[in-house]
Amino acid sequence: KRRTAEPYKIKAVEPLNILTREERQKALEKSGYNTFLLDSEDVYIDLLTDSGTNAMSDQQWGALMVGDEAYAGSKSWYKLEKAVREVYGYKYVLPTHQGRGAENLLSQLKVKEGDYVPGNMYFTTTRAHQELNGGTFVDVVIDEAHDPDVEVDFKGNVDLNKLKTLIAEVGAESIPYVCVAVTVNMAGGQPVSMDNLRETYDLCQKHGIDVMYDATRCVENAYFIKEREQGYQNMPIKDILLEMFSYSDGCTMSGKKDALVNIGGFLAMNDEELYTRSRELVVVYEGMPSYGGMAGRDMEAMAKGIYESIDDHYIEHRIQQVRYLGEQLMDAGIPMVRPVGGHAVYLDAKAFLDHLDREQYPAQALAAALYLDSGVRAMERGIVSAGRNKETGENNIPKLEMVRLTIPRRVYTNNHMDVVADSVIELYRKRHQIKGLKMDYEPPTLRFFNARFSPK
Numbered sequence: 218k219r220r221t222a223e224p225y226k227i228k229a230v231e232p233l234n235i236l237t238r239e240e241r242q243k244a245l246e247k248s249g250y251n252t253f254l255l256d257s258e259d260v261y262i263d264l265l266t267d268s269g270t271n272a273m274s275d276q277q278w279g280a281l282m283v284g285d286e287a288y289a290g291s292k293s294w295y296k297l298e299k300a301v302r303e304v305y306g307y308k309y310v311l312p313t314h315q316g317r318g319a320e321n322l323l324s325q326l327k328v329k330e331g332d333y334v335p336g337n338m339y340f341t342t343t344r345a346h347q348e349l350n351g352g353t354f355v356d357v358v359i360d361e362a363h364d365p366d367v368e369v370d371f372k373g374n375v376d377l378n379k380l381k382t383l384i385a386e387v388g389a390e391s392i393p394y395v396c397v398a399v400t401v402n403m404a405g406g407q408p409v410s411m412d413n414l415r416e417t418y419d420l421c422q423k424h425g426i427d428v429m430y431d432a433t434r435c436v437e438n439a440y441f442i443k444e445r446e447q448g449y450q451n452m453p454i455k456d457i458l459l460e461m462f463s464y465s466d467g468c469t470m471s472g473k474k475d476a477l478v479n480i481g482g483f484l485a486m487n488d489e490e491l492y493t494r495s496r497e498l499v500v501v502y503e504g505m506p507s508y509g510g511m512a513g514r515d516m517e518a519m520a521k522g523i524y525e526s527i528d529d530h531y532i533e534h535r536i537q538q539v540r541y542l543g544e545q546l547m548d549a550g551i552p553m554v555r556p557v558g559g560h561a562v563y564l565d566a567k568a569f570l571d572h573l574d575r576e577q578y579p580a581q582a583l584a585a586a587l588y589l590d591s592g593v594r595a596m597e598r599g600i601v602s603a604g605r606n607k608e609t610g611e612n613n614i615p616k617l618e619m620v621r622l623t624i625p626r627r628v629y630t631n632n633h634m635d636v637v638a639d640s641v642i643e644l645y646r647k648r649h650q651i652k653g654l655k656m657d658y659e660p661p662t663l664r665f666f667n668a669r670f671s672p673k
């Protein structure tokens with residue numbers, strides 16, 4: 218099979234800074250062993266997140282110059298609205314500054330005290346907004362999603378029996394919507410199959426319950442359907458995407474991922490009444506319905522990014538690059554979530570550091586060790602990110618204790634992936650020298666962003 222390369226060439230570069238090990242040790246102590254608190258200039262290869270860190274194209278950079286900064290009725294807004302309608306298929310669109318801007322609006326509009334919001338595994342900001350409005354998140358993802366070693370094609374699927382049981386227990390009137398994430402970030406960037414999307418939608422329609430997608434990485438999800446689901450191999454990504462969205466009533470979207478921009482998002486829906494109410498609320502939190510927390514130039518860039526994201530060559534390379542890193546680690550016997558996800562490789566920190574217990578924060582310790590070893594920044598996706606149960610105050614103990622190596626889109630080459638792989642493999646060889654951590658400062662909400670640790 219002939220080898221392929223990136224479907225783009227480089228026009229501008231950002232020189233990278235490589236600190237010595239001693240300098241990295243100092244940076245680590247200054248950041249309280251929390252990779253979120255490291256300074257970008259102290260990071261060599263930044264795999265913290267694929268959110269807002271993606272490279273824009275020359276078309277997007279060029280579009281900045283024609284951003285219409287009118288306060289109302291911006292031309293740039295109409296371009297963005299058109300792009301969302303064409304690519305996602307929804308009737309109505311509200312711009313927001315990023316995904317959680319849309320989550321805030323949706324939760325305020327649809328979640329009331331005592332409601333239950335089922336979803337295929339939790340996501341931190343999504344659940345936070347549901348809880349802030351008095352809702353309780355209920356996990357309805359298939360059991361396999363919680364097991365790193367189980368290789369399932371569509372690990373993000375909704376378990377319809379869990380959903381039926383919840384509907385029977387609490388009643389459809391207590392379920393404002395089902396949140397279906399495509400893909401499922403906290404399961405390891407795992408996709409949902411078209412069949413499952415269709416079945417979930419049919420079930421919810423029977424009970425008059427809305428299905429709202431978290432569409433943040435929906436194009437990656439479409440690629441997995443093309444690759445793994447019968448009957449989609451020859452379908453262009455844009456058509457798979459439209460069919461996916463036909464099994465939903467609306468979505469929240471963080472443009473900072475699959476829409477290839479550094480800031481931006483939207484809330485979309487087909488229901489006119491919800492649209493009217495969201496237009497009234499958007500002005501309280503995001504600004505006019507024609508800019509929603511973005512400058513005109515941001516909307517120009519996102520409109521272009523949405524069209525670029527559905528290019529079949531682009532998305533194939535994107536998924537293959539993540540897999541390129543994942544397969545090197547798999548071949549080296551590194552414990553990780555399988556199959557490799559769409560946007561990241563997730564190390565199984567519990568298995569990697571099997572000499573540590575959960576209260577020593579294995580994923581946090583491994584992310585810190587990785588930075589110290591090679592200047593690669595990763596993200597803790599384990600007990601620290603899971604936070605505390607809102608009733609009991611006890612630590613949520615998720616089955617998955619992961620370090621996420623998140624690959625930004627169109628930024629790094631496969632040589633960078635090789636450097637990351639070598640560092641992880643070396644760390645695995647010396648894994649029993651990695652010490653656990655204790656938490657010295659715990660913020661009240663979304664603690665992982667600002668918590669501080671020190672070696673235990």
Ligand SMILES: Cc1ncc(COP(=O)(O)O)c(/C=N/[C@@H](Cc2ccccc2)C(=O)O)c1O
Binds near residue numbers: 268316318398431473
């Ligand atoms: C599936 C899904 N749904 C919504 C959002 C919110 O979108 P936004 O408000 O950031 O635009 C995100 C953001 N995910 C980022 C950034 C992040 C956010 C919270 C904790 C850690 C990291 C990440 O996974 O790195 C997401 O992944």
